[in-house]
Amino acid sequence: MRVTFAGVGEAFDDKLPNTSLLVHAGSSTVLLDCGFTAACVFWGMAANPLALDAVYISHFHGDHYFGLPALLVRSIEEGRTKRLTILGPSGIESRVTRLMEMAYSNALARAKFSIFFIECDPGQDFKHAGFRFRFAMSDHAMPCQAIRLDTADKSLFYSGDGQPTDDTLELALGCDLVVHESYSLDQEKTGHGSVESSVDFARKASAKACALVHVKRTVRRERKNVILARANAISDMRVFLPEPGDVHIL
Numbered sequence: 001m002r003v004t005f006a007g008v009g010e011a012f013d014d015k016l017p018n019t020s021l022l023v024h025a026g027s028s029t030v031l032l033d034c035g036f037t038a039a040c041v042f043w044g045m046a047a048n049p050l051a052l053d054a055v056y057i058s059h060f061h062g063d064h065y066f067g068l069p070a071l072l073v074r075s076i077e078e079g080r081t082k083r084l085t086i087l088g089p090s091g092i093e094s095r096v097t098r099l100m101e102m103a104y105s106n107a108l109a110r111a112k113f114s115i116f117f118i119e120c121d122p123g124q125d126f127k128h129a130g131f132r133f134r135f136a137m138s139d140h141a142m143p144c145q146a147i148r149l150d151t152a153d154k155s156l157f158y159s160g161d162g163q164p165t166d167d168t169l170e171l172a173l174g175c176d177l178v179v180h181e182s183y184s185l186d187q188e189k190t191g192h193g194s195v196e197s198s199v200d201f202a203r204k205a206s207a208k209a210c211a212l213v214h215v216k217r218t219v220r221r222e223r224k225n226v227i228l229a230r231a232n233a234i235s236d237m238r239v240f241l242p243e244p245g246d247v248h249i250l
Contacts, residue, residue, distance in 0.1 A: 001025045001154040001250040003177065005211070005242040006045050007038040010183060011063035013217040017041045017244055018063040021158060021179060025151045028130030031055045031071075032147065032158050039067030043074060045245060050080045053129035056120075057088035058160025059144035060095055068096055069103035076111050085116045085129060089145060093117040120145060122167065136171040138162030141191040146171060154250040157205070161214065163193050164201040172205035176250040181214040185227055195227055199234045209238040211248065 002024040009016030018035025022042065029052050031042060043049050057065045065088070075084070086096060096117070100108055108115075118128070122137050122145060132150040137143065140162030148171050149156045157172040159180045172178055180201060183192035193201075195212055202210035212231065220227070224241065231239040242248070 001149075001151055001156060001176070003156060003179070003248045003250065004045055005213070005244060005246045005248075006031070006041045007035065007244055008213045008215075008242050009037070010214045010216060011035070011061070013220075015217070015221070018067070019181070019213045020067075022046060023131075023149060023156060025154070026130055027051075028053050030129060030131060030149065033058055033064045033160065034067040034071055035063035036066040037063075039070035039074075041244060042067075042071065050075065050078055050082065052084065054085035054087060056133075056147055057086065057092060058147065058158070059089060059140065059142045060091075061142050061161065064160070065095070066099070069100055069107075072100065072111070072115075073104050073107050075113070076107060080111075080113045083114045083116055085118060087118040087120050087128075087133070089143060090119050090121070092119055120147075134171060136167035137165060138168050139165050139191065148172065148175065156250065157207070159193065159198075162191060164197055169201060169205060172201070172207065175205060175207045177209050177211065177248060178202040178205060178207040179211045179213055182212040183214055183216050185215075185219050185223060185230065195231055196234065199231045199239055202239075203235045203237065207237065209240070209248070210235070211240055211242050213242065215241070 004022040007017030007020040020038035021032040157175040180198035
């Protein structure tokens with residue numbers, strides 16, 4: 001399994017694209033979240049953008065799904081014919097349809113490919129596009145589902161936004177890589193994780209590595225060394241702050 005960090009930033013970071021992960025295993029690729037600044041970055045980083053199998057949306061905040069119109073219309077312009085699956089919380093199809101109508105009315109009528117929507121619920125467990133999908137609710141202002149992706153021998157946990165919960169911890173147990181939203185350094189903001197809580201979460205999950213993403217823009221720029229020193233003092237596993245374009249091989 002190969003994870004490319006298309007974006008690692010929070011909602012309003014003017015330097016880093018919104019957090020978004022491109023996950024590749026065998027011939028299958030899944031994009032996890034697609035915010036308003038992440039879609040164009042995906043096109044620049046994906047080796048074969050038109051081969052993308054699925055997009056997973058963790059929740060309905062703009063920095064996690066407002067990039068879908070750019071992704072879809074560019075796919076239409078590039079002549080995509082392969083079916084695309086879009087997975088997300090209840091209401092995913094109506095949300096995406098309304099968003100497309102606001103952004104590029106009638107664009108989907110020109111598409112040469114179909115879109116298959118899957119509504120995901122906590123506790124669901126199914127296989128699709130070469131991956132095993134599982135979900136659990138995080139603690140966020142907007143209902144948000146963390147996701148676990150498994151192949152035959154590798155596993156990835158991605159939190160979306162929100163503080164850890166007992167259910168997300170159970171979901172993450174034994175993962176090779178935990179990617180967790182870590183908005184603050186010292187103290188958790190309501191509905192968001194922190195560096196300390198994310199590292200502690202990954203340690204309790206017995207993860208092999210932990211990537212800290214969605215860090216508040218000023219905190220990441222001004223206290224990057226402090227973040228890494230603090231994180232690695234908490235745990236002896238690998239903890240890192242990925243940059244856009246970084247690749248992690250599981």
